[in-house]
Amino acid sequence: DGVLFIDDLGAKKDILRDLEGCRTAVIASARKHEWTYPKRWHEVEITIDDQRPKLRDMLISMLRVRKVEYTKEGVEGVLRRNPTPIYLELLARWLERKNERLDERTAEEVPDDAYSFVREAIEDCDDLTIALLYCLAKTRTGRLHREQLEKLKGILKEEGFEGSGSYRGILSSLGESFRLGHEIWKDVLLSWDGGKPEALSRIS
Numbered sequence: 001d002g003v004l005f006i007d008d009l010g011a012k013k014d015i016l017r018d019l020e021g022c023r024t025a026v027i028a029s030a031r032k033h034e035w036t037y038p039k040r041w042h043e044v045e046i047t048i049d050d051q052r053p054k055l056r057d058m059l060i061s062m063l064r065v066r067k068v069e070y071t072k073e074g075v076e077g078v079l080r081r082n083p084t085p086i087y088l089e090l091l092a093r094w095l096e097r098k099n100e101r102l103d104e105r106t107a108e109e110v111p112d113d114a115y116s117f118v119r120e121a122i123e124d125c126d127d128l129t130i131a132l133l134y135c136l137a138k139t140r141t142g143r144l145h146r147e148q149l150e151k152l153k154g155i156l157k158e159e160g161f162e163g164s165g166s167y168r169g170i171l172s173s174l175g176e177s178f179r180l181g182h183e184i185w186k187d188v189l190l191s192w193d194g195g196k197p198e199a200l201s202r203i204s
Contacts, residue, residue: 055079055088062092069101077107086182090117097121118188121170126163127199129170131156134203136171136180137189143179161199 006028032045056079063070078091091102091110094117100106111117122130135152136144144152153165171178180186192200 055083055085058085059083059088059092062088063095063102066092066096068092068095071101071103073104074102074107077104078102078110081112084114086184087114087117089181090114090121090184093117094120097124114184115188118184119192122188122200123197125170126165127197128153128156128161128163128165129167130197130199131159131161131203132165132167133170133180133185134189134200136178137186141179142183142186143177146176146178149178161203 006026056075059075059078060070078088081087083091094110095102095106111120122133125133132149132153135156136142136149149167156165167178172181173179189200190204192204196204
């Protein structure tokens with residue numbers, strides 16, 4: 001009974017196999033380049049044009065939640081980049097962390113893609129936090145309970161990684177469980193392209 005929702009199914013081949021005999025209705029999202037089009041799925045392709053009418057409201061809402069000041073020109077400057085929802089979320093977080101407002105100038109200066117936001121956020125972390133994030137990215141679900149994270153933090157400290165190991169505000173939380181906010185974090189942590197942080201070089 002009910003409906004099962006799964007995000008980013010194309011990157012979760014093991015779950016896809018498990019669904020072969022599933023009788024529950026499934027609604028899932030997948031990146032087009034990762035989707036192998038198995039049988040029995042009804043496909044709906046969603047493009048950026050489908051989302052565009054709501055992107056402005058989405059961005060303004062995200063900025064208000066994080067108490068980031070903005071101008072109309074700044075918002076329009078971002079929308080000209082044809083952003084995705086995850087780009088807007090990461091942009092709002094970036095502006096909040098930098099204590100910047102979104103105006104015409106900052107709209108020109110912000111990173112070009114969502115991956116750049118994530119790389120910069122990781123680079124701002126201490127060695128212990130980076131190692132912790134990497135270990136979390138290596139798990140099958142990208143999710144660990146708080147107690148598991150604290151035990152893992154202790155092990156990494158014994159291995160010589162230094163820092164606070166603070167993950168609150170970086171990871172998404174549901175009760176006492178914490179996870180990477182989006183698959184982009186996993187992509188960056190496991191496939192860093194050149195000039196990676198020293199902690200990431202040590203542990204990977």
